[in-house]
Amino acid sequence: MAEVPRLPNAPRAAGWDRPADLGKDPALIPDPASTPVPQELRETIEELMARYPERHSAAIPALHAAQELHGWCSPEAIEQVACVMGVTPAYLDSVASFYDMLEQQPVGRHSVYVCTNISCSLRGADALLEAVVQAAGDDADFNVRAFECLGACDIAPMASVDGVYVGPLELADVPQLLEDARSGRPVLPHKQLATRLVADPHANSQEFAPHAPEEGRP
Amino acid sequence: MSDVLLFKDIDEPGLNTLAVYEARGGYASLRKALEMTPAQVLEQLESSGLRGRGGAGFQMGKKVSFLPQGSMDKYLVCNADESEPGTFKDRELMQKTPHTLIEGIVIASYAAGAQRSFIYIRGEYVLQADVLDAALAEAREAGYVGEAILGSDHSLSLVVHRGAGAYICGEETGLLDSLEGKRGNPRLKPPFPANQGLYQGPTLINNVETLSTVPSIVAMGGENYAKLGTETSTGTKLVSISGHVQRPGNYEIELGIPSREIIYGLAGGPPQGSEIKCWFPGGSSAPVLTADDLDVPYDFDSLAKAGSMLGSGAIIVVDDSTPIVDLALKVAKFYRHESCGKCTPCREGTNWTVKMLERIDSGEATPMDLDIMASVQDHIIGNCLCVLGDAMAMPIGSMIAKFREEFEAHIEAARAHQELALAGGGG
Numbered sequence: 001m002a003e004v005p006r007l008p009n010a011p012r013a014a015g016w017d018r019p020a021d022l023g024k025d026p027a028l029i030p031d032p033a034s035t036p037v038p039q040e041l042r043e044t045i046e047e048l049m050a051r052y053p054e055r056h057s058a059a060i061p062a063l064h065a066a067q068e069l070h071g072w073c074s075p076e077a078i079e080q081v082a083c084v085m086g087v088t089p090a091y092l093d094s095v096a097s098f099y100d101m102l103e104q105q106p107v108g109r110h111s112v113y114v115c116t117n118i119s120c121s122l123r124g125a126d127a128l129l130e131a132v133v134q135a136a137g138d139d140a141d142f143n144v145r146a147f148e149c150l151g152a153c154d155i156a157p158m159a160s161v162d163g164v165y166v167g168p169l170e171l172a173d174v175p176q177l178l179e180d181a182r183s184g185r186p187v188l189p190h191k192q193l194a195t196r197l198v199a200d201p202h203a204n205s206q207e208f209a210p211h212a213p214e215e216g217r218p
Numbered sequence: 219m220s221d222v223l224l225f226k227d228i229d230e231p232g233l234n235t236l237a238v239y240e241a242r243g244g245y246a247s248l249r250k251a252l253e254m255t256p257a258q259v260l261e262q263l264e265s266s267g268l269r270g271r272g273g274a275g276f277q278m279g280k281k282v283s284f285l286p287q288g289s290m291d292k293y294l295v296c297n298a299d300e301s302e303p304g305t306f307k308d309r310e311l312m313q314k315t316p317h318t319l320i321e322g323i324v325i326a327s328y329a330a331g332a333q334r335s336f337i338y339i340r341g342e343y344v345l346q347a348d349v350l351d352a353a354l355a356e357a358r359e360a361g362y363v364g365e366a367i368l369g370s371d372h373s374l375s376l377v378v379h380r381g382a383g384a385y386i387c388g389e390e391t392g393l394l395d396s397l398e399g400k401r402g403n404p405r406l407k408p409p410f411p412a413n414q415g416l417y418q419g420p421t422l423i424n425n426v427e428t429l430s431t432v433p434s435i436v437a438m439g440g441e442n443y444a445k446l447g448t449e450t451s452t453g454t455k456l457v458s459i460s461g462h463v464q465r466p467g468n469y470e471i472e473l474g475i476p477s478r479e480i481i482y483g484l485a486g487g488p489p490q491g492s493e494i495k496c497w498f499p500g501g502s503s504a505p506v507l508t509a510d511d512l513d514v515p516y517d518f519d520s521l522a523k524a525g526s527m528l529g530s531g532a533i534i535v536v537d538d539s540t541p542i543v544d545l546a547l548k549v550a551k552f553y554r555h556e557s558c559g560k561c562t563p564c565r566e567g568t569n570w571t572v573k574m575l576e577r578i579d580s581g582e583a584t585p586m587d588l589d590i591m592a593s594v595q596d597h598i599i600g601n602c603l604c605v606l607g608d609a610m611a612m613p614i615g616s617m618i619a620k621f622r623e624e625f626e627a628h629i630e631a632a633r634a635h636q637e638l639a640l641a642g643g644g645g
Contacts, residue, residue: 051377053291053334054417059399060382064341098401098558100383101341113342117303118502118548119460119534148385148552149303149502150342153460153534154467163344194345197229198310198468 027090030083037080041069045084055085059095063102072103100147107143110181112136113160116146119153123168128157131174141182152193165193221446223434223454224427225470228314234349236356239317245362247433251325252370259329263432265440267452272297272388272425273501273529275518282330284412285420293421294332295397296323296429298339298346299381299388302501303552304532307456308426310468312339312346315430316353320376322429324362325436328372330422335374338393341382350378385556389604390423392558403560404604427456427531447473451517455531459485462492462537471516478512481535492537496620500529502549503609505616506536525616542621543628546614547575553610564607567598571614581636583629592618 044065048058062081063073070077073096075089082089096102114129129146136142150165152158158167161181166188169177173188180187189195232238239245251259264279285292296319300308312319319337327335339347354376357363365373379397386392387402394416396402415421431453435443444452451473457480460466464486471480481487481497488494496506499516505526507514514524521528536545554568574591577583595611602608618625
């Protein structure tokens with residue numbers, strides 16, 4: 001399971017254990033002439049910057065875009081964003097290392113965030129995470145992570161698979177979940193949050209037991 | 219229930235599209251508001267008594283009135299970073315009826331005199347951000363957002379900004395820093411965002427549910443809205459209920475109904491054969507209440523009087539099968555992970571609390587550790603730039619106070635277990 005490197009008592013100071021090369025000068029704003037940036041990425045970032053009164057506001061969306069292209073916030077990705085935004089790589093590094101969804105090291109293409117916060121853990125999330133980690137094994141395609149509250153406690157225990165919320169999950173769902181993600185099919189379509197109703201009292205009347213059999217919901 | 223405002227027609231297919239929303243009377247409130255002066259709209263907001271639905275419960279009308287007058291760049295930011303554990307009401311609103319939020323933002327910006335607005339949505343809400351983007355494109359096309367809205371002299375730009383996963387960005391000044399493209403560290407207050415917020419300009423920050431309520435207030439009139447709920451907690455509220463209940467989900471209630479009615483009546487109570495041990499009335503940051511408090515009316519002041527808070531309106535029910543130490547550890551670990559590290563009491567306090575709880579679990583603690591742990595909580599509260607540390611200290615402190623016997627029993631049991639293991643390990 002991928003772990004975000006963190007100082008034990010300073011949770012959001014990632015990278016503290018990376019040695020600094022003191023013989024080197026700090027990196028400056030990359031020179032556009034010598035920094036190749038994919039045209040599409042450049043256009044995306046420029047469009048993002050134009051949305052805000054201050055171009056720095058585009059940092060997070062721009063890093064998202066670069067991560068989508070490179071798979072993680074690699075030094076190369078950071079360099080390209082820095083070049084287009086006209087900021088130093090260190091500035092973007094400071095931003096990227098703060099947020100859980102910006103990856104600091106290479107990860108699998110398919111992200112599986114298993115919520116392990118209170119409401120989900122009360123309904124068996126820890127066992128679920130264990131099962132997903134086991135099932136994914138050392139498959140390099142998967143980025144399995146325990147995640148803090150994903151805001152879907154009504155379908156607890158749940159996971160976000162490549163951004164798609166599914167739940168309530170049973171241990172038996174895990175193989176299908178990974179298989180769907182791997183093959184690019186919609187993940188567990190009958191358990192997606194998008195299909196859940198709100199006001200219909202029956203929508204909320206799933207059997208309580210976390211591993212109870214699923215009633216045929218649309 | 220008769221008083222359904224936010225969840226009216228909520229499951230209507232296609233309510234997220236402009237056509238269906240308009241057919242259901244959508245954007246009529248905006249037309250009505252634009253015929254009034256901004257001061258008149260503000261008057262409606264103030265007379266409605268609407269209190270912020272994000273957690274602090276500050277009166278929205280007052281917040282708007284704090285913005286300085288005069289022509290300058292003013293901003294409106296919608297806080298859609300919903301990350302308080304147990305809370306999932308804003309997600310539902312944005313996904314099912316995004317135009318209600320957009321309409322609310324345009325009306326509120328008119329009252330506040332803001333020309334630029336942003337929705338800061340947490341990065342994990344991919345579907346909801348996509349829905350909002352699509353709705354926003356429709357609203358722009360129809361002239362509800364943009365230059366000279368519906369022929370009035372009010373103009374507003376609106377951008378959906380996606381975050382990248384950090385609880386602290388739900389704190390308003392952390393959110394502003396994050397929106398400016400920095401690490402989401404909270405700022406020293408004052409100055410408050412109403413004076414110096416986004417890009418140093420006056421900024422109004424409101425939660426999704428608060429802003430989504432604005433169209434209803436304009437439609438029915440502030441005074442009529444104030445008739446709902448109690449005197450100091452007006453209106454209806456979305457409650458997200460989860461944990462050990464039979465029907466977890468979002469429910470719209472009128473503020474002031476007994477908590478029991480929500481937990482047992484709407485959500486079906488805990489599963490057969492188990493009893494409620496404790497419950498968080500307003501997200502995991504709220505001090506826990508017990509089964510004895512089930513008759514407390516669910517509104518801001520009654521819950522405060524009971525020693526807790528309404529917070530974001532997220533009820534998490536914990537039944538008697540859950541050891542209190544496990545629960546405390548889960549809560550403390552979350553806040554340790556999410557502390558931004560800027561203020562020492564929070565950064566170190568959350569860390570030490572986790573360490574002490576782990577010691578209890580591994581049999582290395584003595585009952586005296588409970589007092590030390592309680593004093594750590596006291597030293598966090600009120601000593602940081604934001605309330606993240608307090609948000610751990612309050613529930614942990616309440617757990618130690620209310621379940622001290624169980625903590626002590628756990629310490630004893632773990633210690634006995636440890637000694638047994640050591641004795642056995644020797645042979």
